[in-house]
Amino acid sequence: MGIWVINWRVELSQFILINWLIATMNKYVWWFSKQIKSIFLTIVDIDKLLDTFDDIPEIKWINNLTPFNYKEWDINISHLSFWYNECNVFDNFSLKINWWKKTALVWDSGSWKTTLMKLIAWYIHPDLGEIFVDNQNICEINLISYYKHIGYLTQEPSVFDWTIIENLTYALDREPIFDEIENVIKASRCEFIYDLPNKLKTEIWERWIKLSGWQKQRLAIAKIMLKNPSIILLDEPTSALDSISEQYISEALHNLFDWKTVIIIAHRLQTVKEADEIIVLKKWQIIERWNHEMLCEIEKGEYKKMLDLQTSF
Numbered sequence: 162m163g164i165w166v167i168n169w170r171v172e173l174s175q176f177i178l179i180n181w182l183i184a185t186m187n188k189y190v191w192w193f194s195k196q197i198k199s200i201f202l203t204i205v206d207i208d209k210l211l212d213t214f215d216d217i218p219e220i221k222w223i224n225n226l227t228p229f230n231y232k233e234w235d236i237n238i239s240h241l242s243f244w245y246n247e248c249n250v251f252d253n254f255s256l257k258i259n260w261w262k263k264t265a266l267v268w269d270s271g272s273w274k275t276t277l278m279k280l281i282a283w284y285i286h287p288d289l290g291e292i293f294v295d296n297q298n299i300c301e302i303n304l305i306s307y308y309k310h311i312g313y314l315t316q317e318p319s320v321f322d323w324t325i326i327e328n329l330t331y332a333l334d335r336e337p338i339f340d341e342i343e344n345v346i347k348a349s350r351c352e353f354i355y356d357l358p359n360k361l362k363t364e365i366w367e368r369w370i371k372l373s374g375w376q377k378q379r380l381a382i383a384k385i386m387l388k389n390p391s392i393i394l395l396d397e398p399t400s401a402l403d404s405i406s407e408q409y410i411s412e413a414l415h416n417l418f419d420w421k422t423v424i425i426i427a428h429r430l431q432t433v434k435e436a437d438e439i440i441v442l443k444k445w446q447i448i449e450r451w452n453h454e455m456l457c458e459i460e461k462g463e464y465k466k467m468l469d470l471q472t473s474f
């Protein structure tokens with residue numbers, strides 16, 4: 162470029178303009194990579210990162226200035242409607258989830274469970290209606306400050322091609338204590354880590370060390386336990402586990418997530434038995450709402466029917 166200027170092929174004004182354009186572009190690339198890095202460091206789930214790339218216009222939400230304040234953790238879904246293309250998924254759906262409670266959502270088949278979790282996590286946005294967390298409309302708050310308080314276990318957790326310890330700790334904004342990691346490994350039944358060649362420093366690499374579905378699921382649970390957020394979203398947390406591990410993990414989840422606002426979605430009712438409140442939904446209607454013992458008392462109740470079906474074989 163400088164040579165062209167010397168040879169007067171490019172006028173000085175054009176040279177300045179081009180340099181200005183390059184500098185501006187650099188600024189945006191830098192801004193964009195900084196935002197991506199912030200999301201990356203604050204969330205537990207790397208799928209969000211991929212979703213972000215699919216959903217770039219929505220990146221504006223992360224720059225909202227109002228920080229997310231946490232005092233109480235009621236989640237209030239108000240008159241929510243959502244469409245996937247032409248298909249109406251939620252129609253005027255309202256639900257209040259109490260703070261510091263473990264709430265399980267149990268649906269009849271053919272529902273939109275993961276979609277609801279993604280809406281609460283603000284991965285996708287409602288077409289109509291609002292979601293309030295702690296009386297704050299999540300479309301108006303700074304997303305990064307929101308994610309600092311959220312742990313989201315997706316149905317098919319993914320891992321990076323990094324070491325186990327890096328996968329466990331990348332969402333933390335502090336150095337974990339060794340004992341803390343040990344305890345979490347035990348509570349999430351991640352002892353398989355100690356059988357790997359370099360234990361916590363083992364690199365996960367698809368062609369070399371590949372984790373199975375249940376190992377990834379346990380690792381994702383360990384990650385949330387270590388992050389210790391105030392709102393925890395669990396989408397089928399034990400779906401990849403055998404029944405003995407399922408029971409153990411269910412108990413560990415319920416003990417460790419005391420004094421948190423937890424939403425659990427599970428097909429298998431074993432996982433939801435300990436919840437403070439179980440909400441049974443049919444389409445978009447709440448048809449039963451109580452704890453396990455009380456729901457079992459309802460003769461011909463929907464929950465009891467599902468439970469009988471699951472325990473009959």
Ligand SMILES: Nc1ncnc2c1ncn2[C@@H]1O[C@H](COP(=O)(O)OP(=O)(O)OP(=O)(O)O)[C@@H](O)[C@H]1O
Binds near residue numbers: 272
């Ligand atoms: N991005 C999308 N675009 C269009 N349709 C989608 C999209 N994501 C999901 N769906 C459809 O929405 C429906 C419900 O999906 P969702 O994952 O919420 O169900 P789910 O209740 O969690 O199912 P499962 O029990 O298998 O976990 C499915 O029919 C799915 O094909």
Ligand SMILES: [Mg+2]
Binds near residue numbers: 274275276316396
């Ligand atoms: Mg699902």
